[in-house]
Amino acid sequence: MKYTILVNEGPYQHQAADSAIQFVRAALEKGHEIFRVFFYHDGVNNGTRLTVPPADDRLIQKAWTELAEKHGLDLVICIAAAQRRGIMDADEAKRQGLDANNIAPGFRISGLGQLVEGGIQADRLVVFGD
Amino acid sequence: MSTKNFLFVNRKAPYGTVYALESLEVVLISAAFEQNVSLAFIDDGVYQITKGQNSKGIGMKNFSPTFRALGDYDITKLYVSTESLAERGLTVDDLMELTYEDADDDYAEKPSIILVNREEMAAMMAEQEVILSF
Numbered sequence: 001m002k003y004t005i006l007v008n009e010g011p012y013q014h015q016a017a018d019s020a021i022q023f024v025r026a027a028l029e030k031g032h033e034i035f036r037v038f039f040y041h042d043g044v045n046n047g048t049r050l051t052v053p054p055a056d057d058r059l060i061q062k063a064w065t066e067l068a069e070k071h072g073l074d075l076v077i078c079i080a081a082a083q084r085r086g087i088m089d090a091d092e093a094k095r096q097g098l099d100a101n102n103i104a105p106g107f108r109i110s111g112l113g114q115l116v117e118g119g120i121q122a123d124r125l126v127v128f129g130d
Numbered sequence: 131m132s133t134k135n136f137l138f139v140n141r142k143a144p145y146g147t148v149y150a151l152e153s154l155e156v157v158l159i160s161a162a163f164e165q166n167v168s169l170a171f172i173d174d175g176v177y178q179i180t181k182g183q184n185s186k187g188i189g190m191k192n193f194s195p196t197f198r199a200l201g202d203y204d205i206t207k208l209y210v211s212t213e214s215l216a217e218r219g220l221t222v223d224d225l226m227e228l229t230y231e232d233a234d235d236d237y238a239e240k241p242s243i244i245l246v247n248r249e250e251m252a253a254m255m256a257e258q259e260v261i262l263s264f
Binding site: 084125 | 136148160264
C-alpha cells in the first residue's frame, strides 16, 4: 500500500513524531511504500539540524534523515509553517535576507500543494498529531 | 489528477493554538486541486464558525471572515456536530450564516452548514477517502 504521512507536532514536546517514525519503519519493513512525509504546524521543527538533545535521549531529526537516506523518503516541510517558525533552507534564508539556515539533510521545503497531492496520490493518508 | 473526497476535521478552538488557522490554509489550497472537499466541526472546533468573533484584545488576527469565502471555492458542505454545539450551550443561531450559490439551481443561495448528530457524522466520514484532522 502507498502511504502519505502528515506530522503535525514538533519533536520532544509531543510523541507524534516518534510514532510517525515507528509507523514509517514498520510500513517499510512490511514492503509498503511511503509516497511522502509532510511536516505541518510545529511538525516543521522536526527538520532543523540544530537540535542537540541530551546524550541518553533519542535523536529524532537524525532518525528522519537516516530514513530519507536509506529509503529515499521525500520529507517535505510546509513553507508557510516553516517561515512562521524559523525553519530555513539556504535559498529561502537568502530570499528573506537572513544570515543563517537550519534545514537538516534529507528535508526539503515546499508548499501545501504537496500535502494535498500526497492525499490524492496515496492509498492512505495517516495523520500524527494532537 | 484524480478527484477524491477530502474531509477536514476541525476539533480546536479558533484561538489559543494555530491549528484552526493553518487548517483553513490547507482547505483553500485543496480547493485549487479541484477535490471534493467537506469540512467537519466537532468538539471546540464549533467555535471556529461562531459569529461576532472579536480577537482584538488578544492581538490575534480574526480569520473567521475567510469561512464566508469557502462557497466561492466550491466548498459547500460544512458538517457541524449537534452534540458539540449543545455541550457548549450553542445553537445554530450562534453560528455565522455561511452560504453558497448553487450553480445547478440558478445560483440560488443555499446554506453550507449541515447539522448532523454523531451517528450521521460517522456515516459521512465513512464516505471519505482522505481525512485530515486538525
